[in-house]
Amino acid sequence: MHETTILLIEVGALLFALGMLGRLGRRFGLSPIPLYLLAGLAFGHGGLLPLSASEEFIEVGAEIGVILLLVMLGLEYSATELVGNLRASASSGVLDMLLNALPGAGFAFLLGWGWEAALVLAGITWVSSSGVIAKVLGDLGRLGNRETPVILSVLVIEDLAMAFYLPLVTAVLAGVGLVGGLEALAVAVVTVIAVLVVAIRYGGAISSFMSVRDPEALLLSVLGLTLFVAGVAAELNVSAAVGAFLVGIALSGAVAHRATEMLSPLRDLFAAVFFVFFGLSTNPADMPPVLLPALGLAVLTMLTKVATGWVAAKRVGIALPGRVRAGLALMPRGEFSVVIAGLAVASGLEPELAPLATAYVLITVVSGPMLARLPDYPWFKAFIRRRVALSRPPAPLAAPE
Amino acid sequence: MRVRVEQTPLPGIGVRHDLITSSGRTVGVVSHRNGRRDLVLYDVDDPDACLAAIPLTDDEAEALADVLGASLMLGQLAGLRQQAAGLLTEQIALPAGSPFVGRRLGDTRARTRTSASIVAVLRDREVIASPGPSFAFEANDVVVAVGTREGLSGVTAILAGEDDD
Numbered sequence: 371m372h373e374t375t376i377l378l379i380e381v382g383a384l385l386f387a388l389g390m391l392g393r394l395g396r397r398f399g400l401s402p403i404p405l406y407l408l409a410g411l412a413f414g415h416g417g418l419l420p421l422s423a424s425e426e427f428i429e430v431g432a433e434i435g436v437i438l439l440l441v442m443l444g445l446e447y448s449a450t451e452l453v454g455n456l457r458a459s460a461s462s463g464v465l466d467m468l469l470n471a472l473p474g475a476g477f478a479f480l481l482g483w484g485w486e487a488a489l490v491l492a493g494i495t496w497v498s499s500s501g502v503i504a505k506v507l508g509d510l511g512r513l514g515n516r517e518t519p520v521i522l523s524v525l526v527i528e529d530l531a532m533a534f535y536l537p538l539v540t541a542v543l544a545g546v547g548l549v550g551g552l553e554a555l556a557v558a559v560v561t562v563i564a565v566l567v568v569a570i571r572y573g574g575a576i577s578s579f580m581s582v583r584d585p586e587a588l589l590l591s592v593l594g595l596t597l598f599v600a601g602v603a604a605e606l607n608v609s610a611a612v613g614a615f616l617v618g619i620a621l622s623g624a625v626a627h628r629a630t631e632m633l634s635p636l637r638d639l640f641a642a643v644f645f646v647f648f649g650l651s652t653n654p655a656d657m658p659p660v661l662l663p664a665l666g667l668a669v670l671t672m673l674t675k676v677a678t679g680w681v682a683a684k685r686v687g688i689a690l691p692g693r694v695r696a697g698l699a700l701m702p703r704g705e706f707s708v709v710i711a712g713l714a715v716a717s718g719l720e721p722e723l724a725p726l727a728t729a730y731v732l733i734t735v736v737s738g739p740m741l742a743r744l745p746d747y748p749w750f751k752a753f754i755r756r757r758v759a760l761s762r763p764p765a766p767l768a769a770p771e
Numbered sequence: 772m773r774v775r776v777e778q779t780p781l782p783g784i785g786v787r788h789d790l791i792t793s794s795g796r797t798v799g800v801v802s803h804r805n806g807r808r809d810l811v812l813y814d815v816d817d818p819d820a821c822l823a824a825i826p827l828t829d830d831e832a833e834a835l836a837d838v839l840g841a842s843l844m845l846g847q848l849a850g851l852r853q854q855a856a857g858l859l860t861e862q863i864a865l866p867a868g869s870p871f872v873g874r875r876l877g878d879t880r881a882r883t884r885t886s887a888s889i890v891a892v893l894r895d896r897e898v899i900a901s902p903g904p905s906f907a908f909e910a911n912d913v914v915v916a917v918g919t920r921e922g923l924s925g926v927t928a929i930l931a932g933e934d935d936d
Binding site for chain 1: 784804818821
């Protein structure tokens with residue numbers, strides 16, 4: 371009984387503190403993710419106020435948080451959108467992977483880590499945060515911009531690529547070696563293709579199985595199905611997150627729309643718990659030694675993201691200022707990097723990985739959205755305009771493709 | 772020349788439609804999946820960036836579409852003869868003996884009965900766009916109607932007072 375009371379007090383105080391932090395962050399235009407991570411650092415082992423009774427509860431909550439993050443991501447995209455995007459911008463996606471995953475892997479080797487850790491760090495530096503970036507684009511009023519579809523399609527491809535990457539990493543971290551990892555990858559490829567085909571052909575039928583009219587039943591059935599599939603996927607070593615992502619993709623139409631509305635508050639709650647949990651598992655005392663490497667890695671991979679956005683935007687005929695905007699917008703890393711690092715932490719790989727990933731995500735997710743504002747300042751516009759004027763005669767008006 | 776409206780999907784957000792006007796400006800509409808839409812205007816110096824994104828409610832969008840639609844209708848009436856999907860435009864002169872001279876447009880119940888719409892009335896070289904139900908006909912009015920072939924025949928019959936019901 372006593373245990374439960376302390377749990378209530380701890381969880382209550384934690385959530386309340388997170389709410390206040392989120393509000394404070396919004397005032398400064400900050401994403402809540404870094405604040406949640408910092409809160410986790412403060413409450414964890416070696417932090418300011420270590421939690422005692424609620425750690426187990428938070429661990430389960432964090433697991434659900436990852437699953438909800440991924441199912442919402444899947445709900446956001448329809449299968450047709452994913453396939454269409456893959457066809458149109460596959461080359462940008464490959465470029466994005468090469469430019470951003472390889473520096474991460476190289477950096478891991480430089481630190482003298484094994485290939486498993488290199489694989490994990492490659493993923494951490496590869497994936498931009500679709501949540502943070504979509505929010506930044508909306509806040510800056512750039513949804514109508516012509517470079518925005520370029521940014522979004524890079525994000526979509528990264529998210530889809532996670533459906534292959536996460537099973538590979540999960541299997542490798544489970545200690546089955548490279549061959550086992552590739553087997554898991556093959557299983558994931560077959561599963562994802564099957565889900566996409568089924569979703570495109572019979573998406574309506576799957577969705578009509580659930581009724582939109584009864585919100586309570588819809589909430590329970592979508593949440594239940596997601597957790598169930600995620601659990602089965604984890605049991606098969608294909609990563610729970612990917613199972614949830616595929617459930618999101620398979621649902622479509624009105625069901626997906628209503629489910630998004632209903633799951634959003636749950637996602638916000640459990641995702642916050644997830645970020646805190648990741649912070650909890652990092653000892654703040656481990657942070658200072660990795661700060662400098664994290665900063666170096668952040669600068670390097672933020673520059674490669676700018677290059678990615680630049681090239682991808684140039685490819686579809688976006689002018690210079692738009693290319694700069696696309697590049698700068700892609701910089702923040704966030705939820706996925708933490709998810710990937712979380713997998714590695716759970717398997718006890720490389721003790722320095724968690725503090726490095728925490729510092730890395732903190733740096734990119736705080737500085738990225740601020741740097742994304744750069745192109746909106748008059749001096750920056752004037753600078754770009756001068757460059758354009760110097761380099762060539764005024765560009766003709768971009769014609770629609 | 773037909774205007775080309777470019778449609779671009781915005782994965783996870785919705786869809787954007789935009790067009791370049793003959794004056795070289797780009798305007799577009801971002802339709803969010805949750806029903807919100809933004810009217811976006813693009814920068815002249817940087818055609819990829821939007822200067823302003825104006826959120827519109829359903830009613831506002833409809834009102835704006837009405838205003839733009841009415842002027843569009845007038846501009847295109849001359850060229851609009853044969854449209855897609857069997858939709859036709861016809862100018863029907865109100866016959867001298869029409870029972871509707873001096874009566875209101877609403878009394879014809881033309882849209883309910885024929886599903887063709889009266890979109891404008893030409894009177895003394897003037898164009899009266901989108902006449903409301905309380906609009907009163909006068910002799911020598913020319914009615915511009917849009918509808919299917921049968922619908923337009925129906926309107927002609929109604930205005931001539933030849934229909935049975």
